[in-house]
Amino acid sequence: xxxxxxxxxxxxxxxxxxxxxxxxxxxxxxxxxxxxxxxxxxxxxxxxxxxxxxxxxxxxxxxxxxxxxxxxxxxxxxxxxxxxxxxxxxxxxxxxxxxxxxxxxxxxxxxxxxxxxxxxxxxxxxxxxxxxxxxxxxxxxxxxxxxxxxxxxxxxxxxxxxxxxxxxxxxxxxxxxxxxxxxxxxxxxxxxxxxxxxxxxxxxxxxxxxxxxxxxxxxxxxxxxxxxxxxxxxxxxxxxxxxxxxxxxxxxxxxxxxxxxxxxxxxxxxxxxxxxxxxxxxxxxxxxxxxxxxxxxxxxxxxxxxxxxxxxxxxxxxxxxxxxxxxxxxxxxxxxxxxxxxxxxxxxxxxxxxxxxxxxxxxxxxxxxxxxxxxxxxxxxxxxxxxxxxxxxxxxxxxxxxxxxxxxxxxx
Amino acid sequence: xxxxxxxxxxxxxxxxxxxxxxxxxxxxxxxxxxxxxxxxxxxxxxxxxxxxxxxxxxxxxxxxxxxxxxxxxxxxxxxxxxxxxxxxxxxxxxxxxxxxxxxxxxxxxxxxxxxxxxxxxxxxxxxxxxxxxxxxxxxxxxxxxxxxxxxxxxxxxxxxxxxxxxxxxxxxxxxxxxxxxxxxxxxxxxxxxxxxxxxxxxxxxxxxxxxxxxxxxxxxxxxxxxxxxxxxxxxxxxxxxxxxxxxxxxxxxxxxxxxxxxxxxxxxxxxxxxxxxxxxxxxxxxxxxxxxxxxxxxxxxxxxxxxxxxxxxxxxxxxxxxxxxxxxxxxxxxxxxxxxxxxxxxxxxxxxxxxxxxxxxxxxxxxxxxxxxxxxxxxxxxxxxxxxxxxxxxxxxxxxxxxxxxxxxxxx
Numbered sequence: 001x002x003x004x005x006x007x008x009x010x011x012x013x014x015x016x017x018x019x020x021x022x023x024x025x026x027x028x029x030x031x032x033x034x035x036x037x038x039x040x041x042x043x044x045x046x047x048x049x050x051x052x053x054x055x056x057x058x059x060x061x062x063x064x065x066x067x068x069x070x071x072x073x074x075x076x077x078x079x080x081x082x083x084x085x086x087x088x089x090x091x092x093x094x095x096x097x098x099x100x101x102x103x104x105x106x107x108x109x110x111x112x113x114x115x116x117x118x119x120x121x122x123x124x125x126x127x128x129x130x131x132x133x134x135x136x137x138x139x140x141x142x143x144x145x146x147x148x149x150x151x152x153x154x155x156x157x158x159x160x161x162x163x164x165x166x167x168x169x170x171x172x173x174x175x176x177x178x179x180x181x182x183x184x185x186x187x188x189x190x191x192x193x194x195x196x197x198x199x200x201x202x203x204x205x206x207x208x209x210x211x212x213x214x215x216x217x218x219x220x221x222x223x224x225x226x227x228x229x230x231x232x233x234x235x236x237x238x239x240x241x242x243x244x245x246x247x248x249x250x251x252x253x254x255x256x257x258x259x260x261x262x263x264x265x266x267x268x269x270x271x272x273x274x275x276x277x278x279x280x281x282x283x284x285x286x287x288x289x290x291x292x293x294x295x296x297x298x299x300x301x302x303x304x305x306x307x308x309x310x311x312x313x314x315x316x317x318x319x320x321x322x323x324x325x326x327x328x329x330x331x332x333x334x335x336x337x338x339x340x341x342x343x344x345x346x347x348x349x350x351x352x353x354x355x356x357x358x359x360x361x362x363x364x365x366x367x368x369x370x371x372x373x374x375x376x377x378x379x380x381x382x383x384x385x386x387x388x389x390x391x392x393x394x395x396x397x398x399x400x401x402x403x404x405x406x407x408x409x410x411x412x
Numbered sequence: 413x414x415x416x417x418x419x420x421x422x423x424x425x426x427x428x429x430x431x432x433x434x435x436x437x438x439x440x441x442x443x444x445x446x447x448x449x450x451x452x453x454x455x456x457x458x459x460x461x462x463x464x465x466x467x468x469x470x471x472x473x474x475x476x477x478x479x480x481x482x483x484x485x486x487x488x489x490x491x492x493x494x495x496x497x498x499x500x501x502x503x504x505x506x507x508x509x510x511x512x513x514x515x516x517x518x519x520x521x522x523x524x525x526x527x528x529x530x531x532x533x534x535x536x537x538x539x540x541x542x543x544x545x546x547x548x549x550x551x552x553x554x555x556x557x558x559x560x561x562x563x564x565x566x567x568x569x570x571x572x573x574x575x576x577x578x579x580x581x582x583x584x585x586x587x588x589x590x591x592x593x594x595x596x597x598x599x600x601x602x603x604x605x606x607x608x609x610x611x612x613x614x615x616x617x618x619x620x621x622x623x624x625x626x627x628x629x630x631x632x633x634x635x636x637x638x639x640x641x642x643x644x645x646x647x648x649x650x651x652x653x654x655x656x657x658x659x660x661x662x663x664x665x666x667x668x669x670x671x672x673x674x675x676x677x678x679x680x681x682x683x684x685x686x687x688x689x690x691x692x693x694x695x696x697x698x699x700x701x702x703x704x705x706x707x708x709x710x711x712x713x714x715x716x717x718x719x720x721x722x723x724x725x726x727x728x729x730x731x732x733x734x735x736x737x738x739x740x741x742x743x744x745x746x747x748x749x750x751x752x753x754x755x756x757x758x759x760x761x762x763x764x765x766x767x768x769x770x771x772x773x774x775x776x777x778x779x780x781x782x783x784x785x786x787x788x789x790x791x792x793x794x795x796x797x798x799x800x801x802x803x804x805x806x807x808x809x810x811x812x813x814x815x816x817x818x819x820x821x822x823x824x
Contacts, residue, residue: 017781024784051822053803054810058823071823078824255824352781356821358814359783380783381799390801 002245002296004338004368004404007288007331008396010066010299011324012059013306015348015361015380019314027305027314027351028362029379031321035329036378039343043366045375046388048396050347056358059306062346063259065393067239067299077160077231083150085258088142090233095158095190097227099141099149100166101125103220104202108174110167114147115222121210122149125222128204134193141225144254151197151227159187159232165198166226174198174226194227201225238264239297243401248291250284251301260299266291277304277316281327289334297400301346302327309349317351332366340367340403342396343378360390365399414657414708416779416816417751419700419743420808422478422711423736424471425718427760427773427792431726439717439726439763440774441791443733447741448790451755455778457787458800460808462759468770469805471718474758475671477805479651479711489572489643495562497670500554502645507570507602509639511553511561512578513537515632516614520586522579526559527634533622534561537634540616546605553637556666563609563639571599571644577610578638586610586638606639613637650676651709655813660703662696663713672711678703689716689728693739701746709812713758714739721761729763744778752779752815754808755790772802777811 016026023030049055050062051071060081061071079096090096101122103112122143130141137155144150161180167173177194179187202224205211211221239247241264249260249267252275257267270287272280281302291298302324308317331341344363347356362383364375373387391399401407428438435442461467462474463483472493473483491508502508513534515524534555542553549567556562573592579585589606591599614636617623623633651659653676661672661679664687669679682699684692693714703710714736720729743753756775759768774795776787785799803811813819 017783026783047799047801052810053807054812054814054819056814056819056821058821061823075823081824350781353817357817358810358819381785384785384799384801385797390803 002404002406004340004406005292005336006297006340006342006400006404007335008066008297008299008400009331009341009343010063010301011305011343011345012301012303013309013347013349013356014345015350015359016309016317017348017350017352017357017359019351022314026380027317028321029381031318033321033325033378035325035332036321036343037376039328039332039341039366040364040378040382041376042372043364044370044373044388045362045364045378045383045386047360047384047390048344048363048393049360049390050393052392053360054358056356057347058356059346060255060259062393063256063301066346066396067259067263068242068394068397069236069263070394074234074236076234078229079150079231080233081255081258081262082144083142083152083258084261085254086142086144086150087261088140088150088152090152090262091154092233092235093158094233095153095160095230096233097151097230099151099225099227101147101149101222102224102226103222104174104224108202110170110172110174112220113166113170116214116220118147118214118222121214122147122222124210125205125208128208129197129201129225132200134196137189137193139197147222149225151225153190153193157186158190159184160190160230161187162191162194162230164228165194166228174224190230198224198226236263240264243297243397244406245296245401246294247297247299248295249299250287250291251299252279252303253301256301265299266295275303277307277320279304281323282330285327285330285334288331292336292339306349309351310354312351312354314351338368340365340400342400344396363388363391363396365403367403370403413706414816414818415750416818417704417748418709418812418816419747419751419753420478420709420711420812421743421753421755422475422713423717423755423757424713424715425721425759425761425768426757427762427771428721428729429760429762429764429769429771431763434726438792439729440733441793443730445733445737445790447737447744448733448755449788451740451744451753451778452776452790452794453788454784455776456782456785456800457774457776457790457795457798459772459796459802460756460775460805461772461802462805464804465772466770468768469759470768471758472667472671474805475668475713478758478808479671479675480654480806480809481648481675482806486646486648488646490641491562491643492645493667493670493674494556494641495554495564495670496673497666498554498556498562499673500552500562500564502564502674503566504645504647505570506645507565507572507642508645509563509642511563511637511639513559513561513634514636514638515634516586516636520614522582522584522586524632525578525582528626528632530559530626530634533626534559534634536622537617537620540620541609541613541637544612546608549601549605551609559634561637563637565602565605569598570602571596572602572642573599574603574606574642576640577606578640586636602642610636610638648675652676655709655809656818657708657813658706659709659711660707661711662699662703663711664691664715665713668713677711678707687715689719689732691716693735694742697739697742697746700743704748704751718761721763722766724763724766726763750780752777752812754812756808775800775803775808777815779815782815
């Protein structure tokens with residue numbers, strides 16, 4: 001265990017743009033946030049590009065970057081993260097997919113891509129297909145929320161450059177997956193396995209008791225599983241191997257937990273953490289403090305501000321800042337001595353854009369002996385006067401490890 | 413067509429250093445420029461390194477970078493740009509050269525490298541050599557201004573690592589081109605073709621009617637063509653493929669038009685645009701607005717400030733800033749709604765240096781919802797307090813595409 005601790009606290013989608021109804025200010029600039037401003041006043045501030053200047057980051061790619069992993073190297077598609085996010089063990093060389101339980105008729109034409117948004121019985125349906133072998137390829141399947149699930153194909157010499165079986169709209173037949181490049185033998189093996197998996201899922205599910213009951217109740221049966229978004233499990237070092245720090249994650253969404261599991265972090269849940277704007281952030285703060293008992297590094301993602309941004313609710317985003325302010329107050333008062341806090345966002349989600357933008361986000365490093373600058377407020381524009389200048393997501397963990405004094409010197 | 417437009421306006425060589433006769437100010441700091449300052453006041457400002465911190469950029473390499481193409485990857489020498497600049501179609505794998513029409517005596521000793529600065533008849537001379545075959549290699553040749561021209565060699569397996577045939581001074585014999593590395597078979601093929609081209613150019617031109625007339629008039633005949641600066645046509649994606657934007661260029665020089673053609677932009681000329689300090693910049697502004705009718709993105713290069721810098725004429729550079737100010741006023745008033753303007757330079761050309769320097773240049777992004785900062789003046793030092801910090805040339809188009817909301821999200 002390191003003698004210093006570090007918390008990387010990510011306020012999802014916190015960055016914004018000037019909003020007319022807020023007098024040309026951003027929600028973060030407008031909100032009352034004495035403790036965030038105290039953190040900024042006692043810390044070193046700057047602008048941060050989660051991936052690179054101007055890049056519109058997703059939460060998954062951004063979190064990889066914030067943990068020091070180049071997403072252009074390690075992000076191989078959505079599938080592996082979805083699978084890891086629901087607790088599946090994605091290994092190097094696996095091909096992992098996001099899946100839908102869907103409804104097809106006898107001619108394999110899709111009549112409902114989400115199987116009536118099924119919300120019970122998918123565990124039993126998953127058990128019916130999980131564990132089968134297709135030739136020398138092992139099939140691992142797990143249900144997620146509602147009609148969703150994830151598939152892992154595990155075996156020698158698999159590729160991920162294949163076409164989807166899911167036509168992405170209804171009243172269309174299930175498609176046959178193919179390798180994108182005819183000469184790509186590894187991907188052709190995967191495509192064959194996917195086609196066989198889809199066919200067998202129909203055979204195993206169409207008369208499954210869960211579906212018989214659904215039909216009896218006038219509901220669409222979840223009688224087929226359609227994988228998409230396949231990606232290969234990358235050759236990634238664990239966070240502990242990379243930095244020598246025992247690391248935990250306190251997050252609210254499967255996607256972020258997936259990134260954390262991907263790099264070998266312990267994943268723990270905070271009571272009352274909902275992933276929405278009603279989440280109990282002080283409970284999350286307490287869970288973070290608990291994790292410091294046997295971890296050196298905690299990644300925490302608080303989701304609410306992003307939700308408010310996607311919904312164009314500046315006032316709700318401001319309310320989330322107030323809640324975040326209470327959380328920070330608790331953390332400043334209760335973190336173990338020698339704890340460094342890096343507070344930032346994984347991307348901007350400007351309310352009026354309703355989606356992620358490529359604008360940079362504010363960041364502050366707080367803790368013993370940082371070069372305190374004269375920035376007194378934590379917001380998008382105040383931090384541009386801070387001492388850090390403009391840094392990148394992949395810089396963060398290096399800054400923390402050197403502050404914690406656990407980074408090896410490069411050279412003599 | 414995108415619903416938002418973007419203009420990247422490059423004021424060539426605009427950046428400068430403090431000048432004693434201007435009271436320690438730069439020409440840009442000294443000039444009266446209410447509209448440039450309005451743009452800065454309403455925009456987000458910063459410093460920009462066209463290629464990288466401290467790199468002395470050329471206009472060609474800088475423009476590649478400003479359009480998002482790494483010049484260390486895509487700039488393969490001056491030849492391909494010169495050829496593209498005069499409208500030749502440079503393809504991947506071609507080897508292209510800049511050429512001089514020169515005068516040699518019967519012993520192939522150069523008596524005039526510029527053939528009496530010939531200024532007529534080169535079209536006919538070019539026609540005499542254009543289109544020949546040297547083995548399996550096709551020869552394309554086109555005259556440029558005065559004694560200049562460009563050569564393209566097109567064929568399988570050509571390299572560009574060869575020595576020049578032009579000795580670069582007079583009273584020296586034409587040299588035999590060789591591959592730089594003896595084992596480089598592809599370049600050896602090119603060297604052989606170049607030597608053959610030079611020999612045949614002499615045979616075809618020495619008794620050409622244009623030259624007979626020159627001799628009769630006491631002028632040096634353009635009786636040989638000497639290629640130099642060979643570079644291989646790179647494998648470059650068009651701007652439209654790369655960013656999904658239909659793009660046009662409004663510029664005053666062949667070099668910039670060459671870069672634009674290289675990446676597939678439409679090239680158009682503005683009436684009264686001279687490339688000098690007498691250029692009609694409001695006419696260029698009108699041409700830009702016209703281009704927005706069927707383009708999403710316009711690159712514009714205004715050359716005059718660079719000319720003044722190369723000539724060490726600070727007052728003329730200040731006059732160019734005043735003209736640029738009128739141009740910006742026109743553009744702010746007449747651009748379609750939803751247009752973003754990025755105003756910057758491709759490099760500094762400090763008057764007292766008489767050449768390009770590696771100093772960074774000011775940049776401003778102006779348009780809907782940018783994070784307006786408190787920078788009120790557009791000049792080299794005021795922008796250092798701006799909200800952007802210090803960015804690079806290759807960041808610009810990413811920033812514009814995310815503002816225009818046409819950039820795909822990377823991840824989920």
